[in-house]
C-alpha cells in the first residue's frame with residue numbers, strides 16, 4: 186500500500202484519518218485477518234500480509250481503509266510453498 190495524502194488536506198482531517206486507519210488496522214490484526222504490517226523503509230508505504238476467507242473479504246477490508254482514497258494498493262495472492270518446513274506434517 187502506497188499512501189499519498191494530498192498536501193492541501195486539512196491537517197486535522199489528515200490526523201483523524203491516520204488515527205482511524207490505525208484503529209481499523211489494529212482491530213483486524215487482533216482479529217487475525219491482518220497478519221503482518223511492515224513499513225517500507227524510506228517510503229510512506231507498507232507491505233501487509235492478510236489471511237482472509239476469500240477475495241471478497243479482502244476487497245471489503247481494503248475498500249474500508251480510511252486512507253483508501255489516497256492509496257495505491259497492489260494485491261499479490263500467495264500460496265503455501267511445498268518446501269516450507271512449517272507445512273511439513
Ligand SMILES: O=C(O)CC1=CCC(=O)O1
Pocket residue numbers: 186188206207208210211229230231252
Ligand atoms: O501508514 C500506512 O502505511 C498506512 C496504513 C495502513 C494501516 C495503517 O495503520 O496505516
